[in-house]
Amino acid sequence: MTIPHSVRAILAFDVGGTDTKAGLVLSAAPGEIPEIRDIQRFPTALDAEQPGEVLVEFLAGLVDRYTAAHPEFAVDAIGVSVPGLVDEQQGIGIYAANLGWRDYPFKASLQERLARPVAFGHDVGVAGDAEVALGAGQGAENAMILVVGTGIAAALYVDGRRLRAAGYAGEVGHAMAPAPGGGLKIMEATGSAGAITRRYAAASTGFIGGAREVLERAQHGDALAAGIWSEAIAALAFSIAQAVAMIGVSKVVIGGGLAESGAALFEPLAAEIDKLLTFQPRPSLIKASLGQDAGLIGSALNAQALLAQQDESLSVSTDNGEGLEAIL
Structure with missing residues (x-):
């Protein structure tokens, strides 16, 4: 079946100490569990000297790989979850004993490198979000x-x-x-x-x-x-x-x-x-009912929420601009 390019998707990554799970999470109606296409696992890129930078480049390479392999999807945003201590509001990986980073600005670095909105979160936190929104919770x-x-x-x-x-x-x-x-x-x-x-x-x-x-x-x-x-x-x-x-x-x-x-x-x-x-x-x-897909689904939900916030902000900005033009 040929899928039209208008199908929207989030490219989600669940980073672990040994491997990284990736998949294209398709848009779904509210309350429905989304379909995930082309789930794959890749050995997580590790580097003792520059663990954050190397992970960003690793994920950027996977984004290129997925977008080239799936031109039928429009990837609107990227969802990433990582283990360890994570400040989700600031987009910072505070500490990960197995992966080596400290206070690395993942969200800012990924958004600059990928030129797309990035939702960044804790692996168990985003899996929990998925279970509460769509699963056993x-x-x-x-x-x-x-x-x-x-x-x-x-x-x-x-x-x-x-x-x-x-x-x-x-x-x-x-x-x-x-x-x-x-x-x-x-x-x-x-x-x-x-x-x-x-x-x-x-x-x-x-x-x-x-x-x-x-x-x-x-x-x-x-x-x-x-x-x-x-x-x-x-x-x-x-x-x-x-x-x-x-x-x-x-x-x-x-x-x-x-x-x-x-x-x-x-x-x-x-x-x-x-x-x-x-x-x-x-x-x-x-x-838990979502199994090993919970992390990918949770990251995608957070990315969709991020896009909705950006759309709302744009709408408010446009409305304010139109109002100002009317006054002038």
Whole structure:
């Protein structure tokens, strides 16, 4: 089927520490999940000396590649999400341990290099925006979109607005929680899929696998695996209960690799949260519905919002100009 050039699209990028996901996100009616064309993954360009500059050039090359390969689409804007600490209002990558940048002005640099509007955001934040707008978080005024994978991060919504705090909100994986054996550790050191794997491998000679294999062993009577799994559940429950108590979270949408565990995660997690809360309403626990496309969709939604703001500003400017001409 030939697609007319009038079809509008956002070219979205979800930058990770190992690879970068890209795709053309087509315009969709309000409330509809957009179609994504030509989803691809590319090794993320890394450079210890100039990590920000090299990433900008890497993304510029991908923009050229996509626009050349898809002349049938009019790419109106670019959506980019990155990990680490991100100041979305200023368009700055504050810090990314795995990728190396500090206080790099990504939005300004990308817009200058690409000559297109660029929406720039945090990877978990924009994925959360997508889940709240179109996915499992719809209708929730106070929600926690919790991504549990190698690490842990969250997007937090209060009264319908995502908390940003200049990039520092949502780092629940780095909040302190009770540690196995006593004391405190950052929560993701116990509750993440990466921690489950590392802890089991350290105590079980010759183990090759991931968190899923640890769960399988727990379900087949392995006491060590069962203990590590239970401790991960306890760490997650502690952080969720804290969010319920402090900001009134009523819905928790869980994504990332650990969410694929299904009832083995959600049922004991709900029971543990129930033990930790007193008078507060218990939050609903729901698996994220947009999967690995959430980041691309969220970046595209933010880019579309940016275009709408620019169109509104242009309209106001034009109206003011016409009014002035009438007066003159």
